[in-house]
Amino acid sequence: MKKYSAFAIAKEALTYHKGWGRAWAKPAPKSHYDVIIVGAGGHGLATAYYLGRNFGITNVAIIEKGWLGGGNTGRNTTIIRSNYLQDPSAAIYEKARSLYETLSQDLNYNIMFSPRGVIMLAQTHHEVRGYKRTAHANALQGVTTEWIEPKRVKELVPIINLHGPRYPVLGGLWQARGGTARHDAVAWGYARACSDMGMDIIQQTEVTAVKRSGGKVTGVSTTQGDISCNKLGVVVAGHSGVLADMAGFRLPIESVPLQALVSEPIKPCMDVVVMANTVHGYMSQSDKGEMVIGGGTDSHNAYTQRGSFHHVEETVRALCETFPMISRLKMLRQWGGIVDVTGDRSPILSKTPVEGMFINCGWGTGGFKAIPGSGWGMAELIAKGHSPLTDQFGLDRFREGRFIDESVAAGVAH
Amino acid sequence: MLILTCPYCSVAADETELSAGGEAHVKRETVGADDAAFEQYLFQRENPKGIHFERWRHAAGCGKWFHAARCTNTLEVFGTYSAQTLEPPKNITDAISAARPGWTWRNFS
Ligand SMILES: Cc1cc2nc3c(=O)[nH]c(=O)nc-3n(C[C@H](O)[C@H](O)[C@H](O)COP(=O)(O)OP(=O)(O)OC[C@H]3O[C@@H](n4cnc5c(N)ncnc54)[C@H](O)[C@@H]3O)c2cc1C
Ligand SMILES: [Zn+2]
Numbered sequence: 458m459k460k461y462s463a464f465a466i467a468k469e470a471l472t473y474h475k476g477w478g479r480a481w482a483k484p485a486p487k488s489h490y491d492v493i494i495v496g497a498g499g500h501g502l503a504t505a506y507y508l509g510r511n512f513g514i515t516n517v518a519i520i521e522k523g524w525l526g527g528g529n530t531g532r533n534t535t536i537i538r539s540n541y542l543q544d545p546s547a548a549i550y551e552k553a554r555s556l557y558e559t560l561s562q563d564l565n566y567n568i569m570f571s572p573r574g575v576i577m578l579a580q581t582h583h584e585v586r587g588y589k590r591t592a593h594a595n596a597l598q599g600v601t602t603e604w605i606e607p608k609r610v611k612e613l614v615p616i617i618n619l620h621g622p623r624y625p626v627l628g629g630l631w632q633a634r635g636g637t638a639r640h641d642a643v644a645w646g647y648a649r650a651c652s653d654m655g656m657d658i659i660q661q662t663e664v665t666a667v668k669r670s671g672g673k674v675t676g677v678s679t680t681q682g683d684i685s686c687n688k689l690g691v692v693v694a695g696h697s698g699v700l701a702d703m704a705g706f707r708l709p710i711e712s713v714p715l716q717a718l719v720s721e722p723i724k725p726c727m728d729v730v731v732m733a734n735t736v737h738g739y740m741s742q743s744d745k746g747e748m749v750i751g752g753g754t755d756s757h758n759a760y761t762q763r764g765s766f767h768h769v770e771e772t773v774r775a776l777c778e779t780f781p782m783i784s785r786l787k788m789l790r791q792w793g794g795i796v797d798v799t800g801d802r803s804p805i806l807s808k809t810p811v812e813g814m815f816i817n818c819g820w821g822t823g824g825f826k827a828i829p830g831s832g833w834g835m836a837e838l839i840a841k842g843h844s845p846l847t848d849q850f851g852l853d854r855f856r857e858g859r860f861i862d863e864s865v866a867a868g869v870a871h
Numbered sequence: 872m873l874i875l876t877c878p879y880c881s882v883a884a885d886e887t888e889l890s891a892g893g894e895a896h897v898k899r900e901t902v903g904a905d906d907a908a909f910e911q912y913l914f915q916r917e918n919p920k921g922i923h924f925e926r927w928r929h930a931a932g933c934g935k936w937f938h939a940a941r942c943t944n945t946l947e948v949f950g951t952y953s954a955q956t957l958e959p960p961k962n963i964t965d966a967i968s969a970a971r972p973g974w975t976w977r978n979f980s
Contacts, residue, residue: 696920698916698917698918698919698920699919699920702919707911707915707916707917707918708915708916708918709910709914709915709916710916710918711893711916711918712918712920712943756886756890756891757873757886757891757925757941758918758919758923758925758943759943759944759946760920760943760944761944761945761946765872765873765886766872767872767886767887800913800914855910855913855914855915856906856907856909856910857906
């Protein structure tokens with residue numbers, strides 16, 4: 458792997474930039490691996506990366522049915538924050554956020570982490586109380602957030618309309634070190650580092666069966682033949698139910714489409730991320746100048762990566778109220794991803810009923826921000842059988858009624 | 872937009888007129904059931920990529936609950952039927968078999 462640096466750019470310029478080489482290899486699958494990860498999204502790739510980096514396990518394959526980062530990792534609106542309510546959430550999301558701070562240096566790949574600040578607007582008295590409670594919880598958890606008054610909101614977001622037709626802005630929860638990152642680059646950076654450690658990223662190959670013997674996992678069948686393994690990590694987001702079905706168990710998960718859209722590029726006008734949960738929409742401005750917009754999920758299961766049109770309408774209406782100046786913008790693109798939603802809106806990082814098979818899913822509408830922390834914890838779970846980051850996120854919590862309830866804190870998808 | 876025909880008032884309703892009620896034919900557990908049964912009832916879901924049976928409510932219409940058979944992968948609708956039944960009627964399962972020979976969903980086929 459060639460190290461990326463300003464010096465390297467100058468040096469490669471001498472040979473017209475023809476000497477860079479591929480960022481990751483394109484290997485044929487071997488017949489056996491110590492660990493197979495299904496799904497080359499951010500969470501699967503980060504899991505593989507930390508297996509290698511933290512535990513020296515590098516005989517690893519990451520098997521992807523499409524192209525790496527082509528699932529939700531390449532479809533999200535890239536919001537990063539860690540202002541959750543419950544302690545186990547704060548621990549894993551803040552671990553992720555703090556790893557993002559130096560991820561470009563760690564991976565030698567510019568993931569464009571931009572800690573520009575995230576505001577969650579309070580537009581009802583209920584939300585005011587909720588966010589003040591979160592700010593207090595965050596103080597105890599060591600996560601830096603603060604409650605801000607409308608005047609400060611207006612200073613941070615000059616284009617906002619504080620006196621909306623339906624809901625006035627009553628204040629907000631502000632996380633100054635939250636922000637955004639380039640989502641594709643997160644997948645690409647991890648993939649390059651995994652490939653460099655000798656791991657095999659096998660794209661365009663679908664896992665079609667989970668092979669078991671005596672209740673223990675032995676490998677997978679794929680569209681490129683059977684591959685055996687000692688341990689299996691399933692990290693497939695919206696398709697988690699499909700993989701669980703292959704292994705003979707069910708999950709407390711529903712898969713639904715979530716949509717996003719971007720506008721034509723305009724001059725810089727908003728340098729923070731704003732989320733408006735009551736009216737149901739959120740927005741940030743990309744480095745290219747596009748306004749990046751997201752809203753709500755469909756109410757019913759689907760795997761179509763499209764989503765229902767009326768959600769776009771609802772989101773755009775909400776944002777035109779909140780930011781009147783965007784009402785004349787043309788929208789360039791709209792797309793959907795299939796998100797895996799759990800009952801308590803918290804993820805599952807867990808052993809499964811099949812010995813040697815682990816699952817990482819349920820990130821639903823908000824797992825981009827968690828990628829480094831999730832990979833860190835999941836790697837430890839696979840390598841050692843438990844991890845302080847993941848212990849509370851086991852599948853058994855649903856049977857035991859030990860929920861990590863984030864459904865109040867995260868009213869809207871993000 | 873998803874359009875389902877309400878089996879009670881026969882209106883072909885847009886999804887904005889309906890509200891989704893989740894997986895159908897879930898066995899309701901009650902006093903005396905063990906933790907595993909309650910977990911199945913409250914949380915575990917089929918979540919299939921393909922044929923699915925769901926509960927819907929004609930919320931902005933006649934207000935009645937009903938059932939629908941859909942494909943979550945292609946968004947085809949195979950029909951709607953009464954809420955007062957523990958399993959899909961034969962005309963619905965026939966319609967699915969015509970389009971997807973060999974389909975199964977829990978113990979229906
Ligand atoms: C529109 C939208 C906006 C979002 N906005 C945000 C946001 O602002 N902030 C945030 O934190 N989160 C956001 N999210 C959520 C976030 O994108 C996801 O939680 C996260 O990307 C999940 O990553 P993953 O690696 O688990 O899944 P994915 O990136 O979906 O990767 C799973 C991979 O598994 C592969 N796969 C599936 N089945 C198989 C099989 N049988 N064999 C082989 N491979 C298989 C898929 O092809 C896919 O590439 C958003 C999501 C969407 C859809
Ligand atoms: Zn009706």
